[in-house]
Amino acid sequence: MVARHLKKPAPPTANGAAPAFDVTAIVEGVINDVRAEGDAAVRRYSEKFDKWSPESFKLSDKEIQDIIATVPAQVLEDIRTVQNNVRTFAEAQKASLGEFELEIQPGVFLGQKNVPIQNVGCYIPGGRYPLLASAHMTILTAKVAGVPNVIGCTPPIAGEIPSSTVAAMHFAGADAIYLLGGTQAIAAMALGTETIPKVDFIAGPGNAFVANAKAKLYGQIGIDLFAGPTEVLVVADEHASPFTCAVDLLSQAEHGPDTPAVLITTSEKVATETIAHCERILTSTDMSTAALAATSWRDYGEVIVVDSLDEAFALADEFASEHVQILTQNPREALDKMRNYGALFLGEKTCVSYGDKCIGTNHVLPTKKSARYTGGLCVQKYLKTVTYQEVKDPKASGELGRLCGRAARAERFEGHARSGDLRAQQFLGDKYKWIYEQV
Template structure:
C-alpha cells in the first residue's frame, strides 16, 4: 500500500487537559451535588430554570415541531425501534443439562435505569435521541432519563419530540459534564443510571469514562471524533465517493475520513474533487480542515489488501463501493457499522435506516460493536444441582480447588459429599472435620 494523501495530524479523543478538567468537575459535583450542577449550568448555559422538563413545557415544545418533521422522526423511530426489537428477540433465556441433574441456565435482565445523553452543540441531534432512548426501550429498561443541552430558553423542540416518542420518562434540559454526572448520581431524579449512553464532546466522553472506571455505572463506548472510511474499486463513481467523504468531514475539524482503493485514477479524481466540494459547504472551514489535516487516500494492490487495511483502521463507519458485496460482508471484521453498495451512505444510518449510529471510534471496533439492545441487558446465569449429582460436580470441584490451593473452596464441596453420601469411600482425600 501507499498513500496518495496522508494525514498530517492524528485525532485525539482523550486529552490530558480535558481529563484534568473533568476530574475536578466530577469531584465538585460529588461534593456539592445539585447546588454545584446549578452553578455549572449558570456558568456554561446561562440556565436559571428547572432542569426536569415539565409535562406542560414538553407539550409546548412538541407543538413547535412542524408536522412534516414529526412524520420524518416517527419514520426514523419505527426503523430504529424495529431493528432494536429484532436484536432483542435474537437473544433469549434458556436452561440446559450438559450433565443430567445439573441444570444451567441464562436469564436476561434489563438495566433498571438508563441515562441517555443527546449532544446539542453545533447540531441538534434529534436522531441521536432515537438511537439511544428507543434502543433502551426495546431492551426493556423500565426507566429512562434523557438529557440534552438547552438552546436559549429551552431544548431543541425536534429533539424533545424524538425523546418523547422514543419513551424517555424524564427529560433533563441540561448538557455537558453536569448532565452526565447528574444521570450517574441520580441528581434531581432520585434514579441513578446503571448505564450511560450517547455521544458527546471530549468532556462528555471523559466524564463517561471516569464514571465507568470508578465502578459507578457502565457506558456504551468511548466516543472520539467521528470517523469514516470508504472502500472503492475502480468502477466506483468518484463524485459519489467524494461527496460521501465530505458528508462525514462535516462533523468536526478533527473528523478523519479515509479512502481505500485499488485505483490510482479514482484516488486522484477524488483528491481533485474534495477541496471543491468542501468549499461549497455552508461552513466550508470545518470539512476543509478535517480533510486537510486528517483525510487520507490509501492505494492498495488488491481487494484483500483493502480489507486488511480497513480492518487495521477499524473505522467507525465503512462503506463498500465494489463488486461481490457478499465477499466484503463476510471478510470485513473491524468496523462500527457497514454500508454495502452505492445505494448505502452513512447518513442513511446516521438518521433513519434503522441501525444504530452510536458507534466505536479510535480502533475500538477491534474489540467492540456499537450501541445495541444488548448493552442495556445483563445476561445472568444460574444453576441448580441435584444433591445426588454432587459426586460428579462436587468431587471434581473439590479436586480442582486443591489444585489451585483453595482449601476453603474444597471443604465446601467435601461437606456436601459427606452429607449427601454418608459412609461412602472416596478415591481422593475428602476432608472431614471432627464437628462433622
C-alpha cells in the same frame, strides 16, 4: 503491499494549535464538585457552560407536550418513521438473543437469562446541532431491551430548547427528560443529586468533555463505548463514482474539525478525481458546514491507492474505522474479507448518512480502532447475560461435592472444598473428620 498516499493528513503540529484548556482537569473538577455539592454544582456549571439555569432541569409532562406542539408536523412524522425503523431492528436483535436451560447431567440444570439493566441514562448531544437521531439510538433501544427506567439529558442550544430533540426523546420512551448538557449532565446521572437519580449505565455520544467524563466515571457506572471523533473510510474500485466518494467523505467530515475521512482505492483515477471533487465542493458550493468539513479534510483526510481489493480490505481492517463504506462492483465481498469496523455500508445505494439518521441500525459506534474488539451500541449492551444453577438429584450433588473438594484442594481453597464435602456427606454418606469435629 505498497500503498501510495495521494493525500496525507496534515503533520500533527499543523492540525491546529494546542487546546486553550485542559479537558481532563476541567472534567475532574466538575465531577468532584458534583460529587460534593450535588444540584448546586450542576446548576453552577450549567450557567457557566450553557448559560442555562431554569427553575428545574427536568421537563414536566405539560412542558414536554407544549414543546412538541411547536415542532412541525413533517418533523414529527419523520421522527416516528425513523423510530419505527430503529425499533424494528432492535426488536430483531433482542429476538436473536436466546435464553436456555440445559440439563448438563442427570439432575443438574444450568441456565442463562438476559436481564435488562434497571436504570439507564442517555446523553443526546446538541452543541453544534440538535442530534435528535441519538435519542432514537440510545433511549428507544434501551426501552426495547426492557430497561424500566430511562432518563435522557440534552443541552439547550444557544439558550434555546431543542424542540425536535425533546420530541424524539419523548416518543422514544424516555421516563424523564432533563435539559442539561456536558460534563455536569454525565456527572449528575452517574453520581446522583438531590433531583437527578443515579443511573447504572450511561449511553450516548458527545464532545471531548462528555467522552472524558464517561471514561473517568466508568466502573462506578457502565458505559456504552469509549468514544472519539467520527470516522469514515471508503473502499472503492475503478467502477466507483469519484463524485459519490467525495460527497460521502465530506458528509461525515462535517461532524467536527477532527474527523478522519479516508479513501482507499484500487484506481488512481478515482483517487485524483475524488480529491478534485472534494476541493470543488468545499470551495464552490453553498454547503453550510463547509468550513468545518474543510478543516477535517485538510488535517485528517487521506487518499490511498493500492494494487488490489484484497489489499484495500486488509488496509481498511488496519484502520478499523467507525464507518466503512464499500463502493465496489461486488460490495458484499467485504462481509467475507473484512473483520474490523463499526458498521459496513454496502454499495452506492447505501451511505453512512442513512445509518446516522434514518435506516434503523444503531449509529453509536466504536472509534479510535476499538472496532478491533467491540461492536456498537445495541440491545445487548442494555442486557446483563446472567446464569443460574440448580442441582435437583441428590446423587449428582454428592458427586459434584467430591469433584469440588478435589478441585478446590488442588488450588488450596479449603473453604471451597468443605462446601463440596458437606454435600458429599449429606447425599452419598462420605465421612469427613472436620464435619464430625464441628457438629
